[in-house]
Amino acid sequence: MDLGFIDQLWVARVPLLKGLGVSISISLLAIVVGTVLGIFVGLALTYGYRPIKWLVRGYTDFIRGTPVLVLVLASYYVLSTVGIDLGPFQAGVLALAVFCSSHVGELVRGALQSIPKGQTEAAKAIGLTFPQTFAYVLGPQALRQALPAWVNTAAEMVKASTLLSIIGVGELLLRTQEVISRTFMSLEFYFFAGFLYFVMNYGIERFGRYVERKTAVPS
Amino acid sequence: MTYTLNFAAVWRSFDLLLQGLALSLGLAVVAILAGCVIGLITAFGLVSKSMLLRKPAGLYVTIIRNTPILVLVLFSYFALPELGVRLGKIQSFVLTLAIYSGAYLAEVFRGGLIAVPPGQREAGLAIGLTEMQIRISIIIPLMLRNVLPSLGSTLISLFKDTSLAAAIAVPELTFEARKINVETFRVIETWIVASCLYVATCSLLAALMRAVERRLAVPR
Numbered sequence: 529m530d531l532g533f534i535d536q537l538w539v540a541r542v543p544l545l546k547g548l549g550v551s552i553s554i555s556l557l558a559i560v561v562g563t564v565l566g567i568f569v570g571l572a573l574t575y576g577y578r579p580i581k582w583l584v585r586g587y588t589d590f591i592r593g594t595p596v597l598v599l600v601l602a603s604y605y606v607l608s609t610v611g612i613d614l615g616p617f618q619a620g621v622l623a624l625a626v627f628c629s630s631h632v633g634e635l636v637r638g639a640l641q642s643i644p645k646g647q648t649e650a651a652k653a654i655g656l657t658f659p660q661t662f663a664y665v666l667g668p669q670a671l672r673q674a675l676p677a678w679v680n681t682a683a684e685m686v687k688a689s690t691l692l693s694i695i696g697v698g699e700l701l702l703r704t705q706e707v708i709s710r711t712f713m714s715l716e717f718y719f720f721a722g723f724l725y726f727v728m729n730y731g732i733e734r735f736g737r738y739v740e741r742k743t744a745v746p747s
Numbered sequence: 748m749t750y751t752l753n754f755a756a757v758w759r760s761f762d763l764l765l766q767g768l769a770l771s772l773g774l775a776v777v778a779i780l781a782g783c784v785i786g787l788i789t790a791f792g793l794v795s796k797s798m799l800l801r802k803p804a805g806l807y808v809t810i811i812r813n814t815p816i817l818v819l820v821l822f823s824y825f826a827l828p829e830l831g832v833r834l835g836k837i838q839s840f841v842l843t844l845a846i847y848s849g850a851y852l853a854e855v856f857r858g859g860l861i862a863v864p865p866g867q868r869e870a871g872l873a874i875g876l877t878e879m880q881i882r883i884s885i886i887i888p889l890m891l892r893n894v895l896p897s898l899g900s901t902l903i904s905l906f907k908d909t910s911l912a913a914a915i916a917v918p919e920l921t922f923e924a925r926k927i928n929v930e931t932f933r934v935i936e937t938w939i940v941a942s943c944l945y946v947a948t949c950s951l952l953a954a955l956m957r958a959v960e961r962r963l964a965v966p967r
Contacts (some may be wrong), residue, residue, distance in 0.1 A: 593946035595910035598921055602938035609934040610750055687815035694914060701818060708825070715826040722818045729813035 533716040540707040540717075547703030548724060550617075554689040554699060557621045559682050562628025569629055570636020584633070591630035596688050599623040604695045620692035624685060631681050639673035640666060672743045679736030683729045690725070700724060756931035757940050760923075767923035768944050774837070774919060775906040778844035779852075782905075783898075785845060786852025787887070793857045804853065811850035817911055819843050824915045840912045848905050855901065859894035860886065892963050899956030903949050910945075920944060 531539070572584040591599070603623035607614050614622065643666055651661040693702035704721040708714045757764075792804030811819070823843045824836065834842065863886050871881035891898075913922035924941035928934055 589950075590942070590946055593907075593949040594942045595907035595921065595945060597910040597913065598924075598938070598942055598945060601921070601925065602942065605928065605934045606938055683813070690815040690817040691911075693817070701815070701821075705821070714822075715829040718818060718822040718826045722814050722822065725815050725818060726810060726813045730809070733813065 531711075533713055536707070536711045536713060536716075537720065540703075540711075543698075543703045543707065544700065547698055547700040550697065551686070551689050551699040551701075552728075554617070554621055554624065554692060554697070555682070555686045558624035558628050558685050558689070561621070561625035562685070563632050563678070565625065565629035566632025567636055569633030570640065573633060573637040574640045588630040588633050591626060592634075596624070596627050597691050597694065599627055600691050600695060616692070616695045616697045620695055620697050624688055624692075627688065628681060628685055631684070632678065635674045635677050635681070636670065639670035642673055643669050672745075675743055676736055676740045679732060679739060683732040683736075686725065686728050686732065750935070752936060753933065754936050754940070756933045757927060757936045760927045760931070761940075763923045763927065764920060764940065764944060767918060767920035768948065770917070771906065771909040771912075771919040771921075772948065774841060774844065774909045774912060774917075775902065778841050778848055778909075779898075779902050779905055781841070781845035782848030782852050782901075785849030786856050789849060789853035790856030790860055791882070793853060794860050808850045808853050811847055812854075816843070816847055816908055817914060819847055820911050820914060836912075836915050836917045840915060840917055844905060844908065847908070848901060851901055852898070855894050855897040856890060858897075859890035862893050863889045892965070895956070895960050895963065899953065899960070902956070903952050906948065906952060907945065 537544075569584055569588060572580055573588070576584060600620055600623040603626075604614075604616055604619040607619055607622075647665050647669070648661060651665045656664065689699055690701045692699055693705065696702070700721055704717050708717050711717070789804045789807060792800040793808070795801050795804075820840060820843050823834070824839045827834065827839065867885050867889060868881055871885050876884070909919055910921040912919045913925060916922060920941060924937050928937045931937070
């Protein structure tokens with residue numbers, strides 16, 4: 529049986545599509561969980577009491593100094609050693625979410641610190657509590673500031689989702705490798721996978737530019 | 748469940764980890780040097796007036812920046828031989844990393860080039876330098892000082908990306924850590940030590956880059 533690339537692609541369509549679905553779910557989960565965690569990290573870095581601030585600073589610096597692949601491998605192997613039985617999918621998503629949280633944390637901190645002090649003082653002057661100040665004054669301004677970089681982080685997470693193939697999560701890259709080991713068409717299928725990732729990330733990048741334009745302060 | 752940390756097995760293989768770390772650093776340094784050359788040429792393409800230079804440079808940057816590096820690593824190791832390009836593990840990885848960092852550095856350098864005031868080029872023209880001489884002895888040195896902070900953070904993230912070489916069995920730090928992991932079953936200890944080595948090296952690189960920045964800072 530001698531099939532061309534298009535035929536092989538058709539034969540492999542189901543595993544590849546499933547892999548694409550898994551890649552997308554990994555990225556979405558990591559971004560959502562990482563962002564929620566990251567907002568708390570950013571708040572702690574900006575407004576936390578000293579010991580909390582130091583603790584969180586240590587956490588972000590440690591995570592940012594470690595390669596994502598090491599986080600993924602450590603999360604998968606270490607958690608199972610201490611008796612927490614997560615599958616490769618959960619362990620991988622956890623590692624990516626932790627990685628994402630440290631990046632979002634720094635984004636949020638930068639955005640919050642760039643807001644002039646007068647804003648907080650004005651909020652105090654009209655009698656807002658801190659949660660109110662955050663919800664009505666600081667949060668919206670920080671959101672605008674952090675949004676473009678956050679979109680970049682999202683694209684970063686899609687790219688990092690490929691690392692989960694190394695611990696055996698059946699995402700797009702692993703499925704591609706499996707198809708290659710059957711068809712020996714490494715050139716075509718790696719190219720195809722690269723193309724799919726490119727489309728996803730380029731879409732996110734364009735979306736980011738659009739959001740940036742939409743939310744820019746009119747000058 | 749109680750687990751007692753025991754680092755003895757990891758310490759016995761510590762020299763392997765250090766060898767891996769040295770290889771990781773070497774890969775990152777060689778890749779960033781080659782990446783700087785690629786990035787510089789691409790950056791001049793990006794700011795060029797000619798469409799024929801600008802378009803291909805932009806295409807290269809967009810494609811590489813939007814493709815996961817693991818896909819690039821696997822592609823260059825497993826797929827390039829089909830095109831008749833046969834490289835060793837380390838060569839193909841360094842090549843990938845150089846092309847990858849070149850795309851990021853091109854954007855960095857482009858920003859730096861734009862930030863050099865046009866008066867500098869005009870002054871060069873006035874004293875009779877050719878375009879090439881102006882670039883080499885005026886614009887590039889000024890640009891490099893502008894982009895030093897971004898260059899430093901690119902080097903650090905490149906150093907972390909060397910961990911991907913483990914996927915094609917290059918014996919760098921992550922690969923050695925996995926090997927020790929399998930041989931000793933001291934999973935937690937191995938990853939603690941390996942992560943600490945990464946974090947320590949990143950902090951060291953960051954401190955080094957800050958020192959260089961201070962030395963080269965424009966006196967005010």
